[in-house]
Amino acid sequence: MTISNEQYHADPAVSASHLHAVAKSPYHYWARYINPLRMPVEPTAAMRLGSLVHCAVLEPGELAGRYGVCAPRNTKAGKEQAERMAAAGIEAVTAGDMMAANCMADSVHRHPAASALFAHGKAEQSFWWDDAATGLRCKCRPDWYTGATVVDLKTTTDASPAGFARSVATFRYHVQARHYLAGLHGAERFVFIAVEKTAPYAVAVYELDAAAMAAGDELRQRDMRVIADCQATKEWPGYGDTCQALSLPSWALTANPTITSDDF
16 A cells, blocks of 8 residues: 555554564553654654655655755754745755765665665555454555565665674564564565665665574564553553662673773
8 A cells, every 4th residue: 555654654553663662661662652642753863864865765756856955954044944845845954964865875776686676666565464463453664565575775884794783683673574574475585775874885785594584573473462462451561660679781790890080
């Protein structure tokens, strides 16, 4: 289904982002997605750049209609220009961000394996399904989908195998991969395109191995059960309601740092 990004995010079905939130704690999930008094989440600079790069790479024909270069917004002229652009439905970006986004897009499309993935398919389609184990309504919105392959574009500081593996573990990209494949029954592969955010804008293409996908599936199923259980009980616990004993991590027990007055 083709709907706007805003319509997709407004739908309450469980997405990969929901799973990441409940993994922190059910309370974080409730506060972000259920609390009737929740405040809108303002996108960070990194999120705004990521959206700009996605448009430049996946929907280049839409770039000029969605984004425009604005004078510095710390000036009166720049602030007024940004306001006029916003009223026209155009997001104001800096010249540096626009240049970086175009450089990243060029780098992606010059990469043989990355460019081949875009030979067929469509960007930003939305899908819904009912989870077989929990009955929860779920959703996903692949960056690019061919019907057999899901392509996910990630901007990163380090696209090397070791660096991007750390990003996968830290940001739970393996959970995202398993969530998408759980709903896209025709999909056989989930492929990441990682592009660095600084020159020379290096690109790498990765597909997670079986162990990583199995770990992602285990975490996904755990998080889905937590959401289902909390919905049933109407309870969304945080980190605990009682005073708890706290142990230091092992590295802190073996290290012997020198502490000076400058550390306080």
